[in-house]
Amino acid sequence: MSDTDIMAENDSERAPGDAGLMIRNAVAHDLPVVIALDERNTGIPKPDYWRDMFERFGTGREGRYFLVAESKGQVVGFIIGEIRAWEFGSPPCGWIFALTVNPDIRLGRIGTQMFNAICGCFKAAGVTKVRTMTSRDDLTVLSFFRSQGMMAGPSIQLELDLDE
C-alpha cells in the first residue's frame, strides 16, 4: 500500500456515502478514463497531452504526483501536482495544476479526499505550502479550492496579447 492509499483510508473527513473510495497513484491503465473525464469536463479531447502528463508525473519521479480516486473499481477523479522550487522566487512549495471529478458524483467529497491526499504527499516531502491557479470564470473549481481553505497567494498572474 502506498502512502496515498494510507491517507485515503485514514481520512477523518470521509462522508457516510463514500465508503470504499481509494486514492492511489495513477497507472497507465487509468489513462483512457482520465482522458474521457477531462474531455467531458472541458469539451476538448487531448489524449496526447494526458499521455505526456502521465509520462512526466505518473511514473514516480520525486516530487511529482498523479493520483486517481477509485470507487467500486472505477476511476472517478484525478489530481496532479508537483513540488516546484524557486519558481517566481518562491521557496519549494506544492503546486496543484489539474483536478477533475466525474460530474455525475460531485459533492461526495471525492475532490476533498484527493486534495487531502496530495497535500499529504507534499507534507511528507517536506513542503508546507500548496498553491494552484484557476480561471476566474471557473467558479466550480474556484469554490472548491476556497472551500479547502485556500486564499489568494502573494503572486499576481499577468499576461500580454503579443499581436497588439
Added chain:
Amino acid sequence: MRLHRATRLALYAVLELAATPERQVSAADIAAKFGVSINHLAKVLRDLGRANLVDAVRGAGGGYRFCGNVRRTTLKDVIEIFEPENGAEGNAEPGAQTEFGAALAVVFDEIDDIARATLDSITLETMLKLTHRIQKREQRQDVA
C-alpha cells in the same frame, strides 16, 4: 473594498444565523453583538427574508433563523441583495469618456473582475470554516 453599512451588517447577520441554523436568534442579540440599532438591523433582516435567506419565527422564543443553502449561497449573493451591480455607473463620471478615463476603466474593471470572482467563489460554509480557523489560530496564540 468598501461595502455599505447595511451590506456589511447583512453579511454579519447571515453568518451569525448560518453558524447555527437550528437555532433561532433574536434581533436584539444580533444587534447587541455587532453594535447596531435594532431598527437598522430589522430592515436588513427583512431584506434577507425577502431573498429567502432568513425566516422570521414569531411568538415567544421567536427570532430569526437561516433558511438558505450554506453550501450554495456566496458572499456575492448576499452583497447583491443590497448593492446591485451597475455596470454603467462609472461611465457617467466626469472624464470617463476621455482617453485617460478609458485606460483607468480597464484597470478598475480588472480589479472588479477579481473582486467579483472572489466574492462569487466564497460560500457561507467556506466563510464559517475560515471563521473557525481564525478562532483556532487566535486560541493557539493566546496559549503561546
